[in-house]
Amino acid sequence: MVVGDDQADPVQAPFALTAFRNRPLDHTRFPYVYLDATYLKARVDHQIASRAVVIATGVTEDGGREVLGIMVGDSENETFWTTFLRDLRKRGLNGVRLVISDQHLGLVAAIGKVMIGAAHQRCRVHFVRNVFSVIPKQHAEMAAATIRTIFAQPDAVSVRNQLDTVADAFGKQFPKVKEMLLDAKEELTAFADFPHQHWKRIQSTNPLKRLNREVKRRADVVQVFPNDAAVERLATAVLIELHDEWIAFPRRYLSNESMDSLYPDKNTLLPATDE
Secondary structure (H helix, E strand, O other): EEEHHHHOOOOOOHHHHHHHHHHHOOOOOOEEEEEEEEEEEEEOEEEEEEEEEEEEEEOOOOEEEEEEEEEEEEEOOOHHHHHHHHHHHOOOOOOOOOEEOOOOHHHHHHHHOOOOOOEEEEEEHHHHHHOOOOOHHHHHHHHHHHHHHHHHHOHHHHHHHHHHHHHHHHHHHHHOOOOOOOOOHHOOOOHHHHHHHHHHHOOHHHHHHHHHHHHHHHHOOOOOOOOOOHHHHHHHHHHHHHHHHHHHHOOOOOHOOOOOOOOOOOOOOOOOOOO
């Protein structure tokens, strides 16, 4: 089913949606930023195409959560990701220590270009799925359980040593998996340089899954959007609801006390832009 532009409009007035997407982000620091995409159908150049709805959320310096931004387009394109991340920075996003995301090539390049000084954590869940694509199905459970031991170690040195051990264990039977682990070592283990209390929260993009599911659920009614703008309006309306829920009923995602070590100098903000 293809709906008209008026049917795709969410309840909120368009100016409210635009204001949310453009609101300043300089009221606090966001040490952890999560990036992920879900995919919807829209008409592009008179054809139905898959469109990425990219969502950014962040953990505040006192352990709360906020929706930071949304953009619709081609998630594999470096220019797209660079535009999205620069918009976040221009709106005041600062203090970023770690970006958690999948391994889109364009995204990784954009993070290095725009989020200068921030580390990149490759989503462990997506990585394991990539491993599944290069091994026989009957070995998937064993492979997943073995890789999970990397993330169950007590300290950073043990985490990285365990990755080497696991890579060697896969070496003879699945050399491709060994290669994947060693190539991804830095980004798979970036979380280990942060407070241990945060590890389970910053190893994957799972915190964004609820948002993605809700956007998809609302979009199922529409099926095919008339254009990217209609996708953006509906997704923004959904995200406003969830963002307001986080703000109105604050439950610390990470404890305030555990966040203190992230900023030794509490009075210093990072520059808002990369320029």
